[in-house]
Amino acid sequence: MPLLANTKQNKGKALEEYYTEISRDKSNSVWAERGKNMLKLIEIINDSFKETEIWGLTSHSSLVLQTSDKCDSEWFVIIESLGNEYYFEYLLTDDKKPWENATVKGVVRNLEEAKKYLLISMKECGGWKNNKELEKLINENGIK
Numbered sequence: 001m002p003l004l005a006n007t008k009q010n011k012g013k014a015l016e017e018y019y020t021e022i023s024r025d026k027s028n029s030v031w032a033e034r035g036k037n038m039l040k041l042i043e044i045i046n047d048s049f050k051e052t053e054i055w056g057l058t059s060h061s062s063l064v065l066q067t068s069d070k071c072d073s074e075w076f077v078i079i080e081s082l083g084n085e086y087y088f089e090y091l092l093t094d095d096k097k098p099w100e101n102a103t104v105k106g107v108v109r110n111l112e113e114a115k116k117y118l119l120i121s122m123k124e125c126g127g128w129k130n131n132k133e134l135e136k137l138i139n140e141n142g143i144k
Helices: 013-022 029-047 109-124 131-141
Strands: 055-059 062-066 074-080 085-091 103-108
Touching: 013 055, 029 074, 029 085, 055 131, 062 103, 074 109, 085 109, 103 109, 109 131
Parallel strands: none
Antiparallel strands: 055 062, 062 074, 074 085, 085 103
């Protein structure tokens, strides 16, 4: 199932359209690069997850992953890109967080590793708990 755009925020516009617009910004090469890199990551998400429902919100150039189509529902993973780097942040589950809204952050410098960080983030945040497709991808990519 392709990454789904939050219907309240994007008003029928696919997330790919949003990042394509950013990627074509001739007045700001940094934003254009962010858009292109986020399109590559969305392609990985869409290629990897055929059944899992993943909702996305945008915040500037960040992609916020959620499990439902509500602007105010809990976010689980935030992804940003700058240059050849992808930045990931995910919420810790209640049993692991030392305080309210505790997160883990990390950065990776290539698309292949970005896929692993995506899978780890989705697993560790607990938003897609017991999701068979995610579990299969975790195993196929040698993630423990």
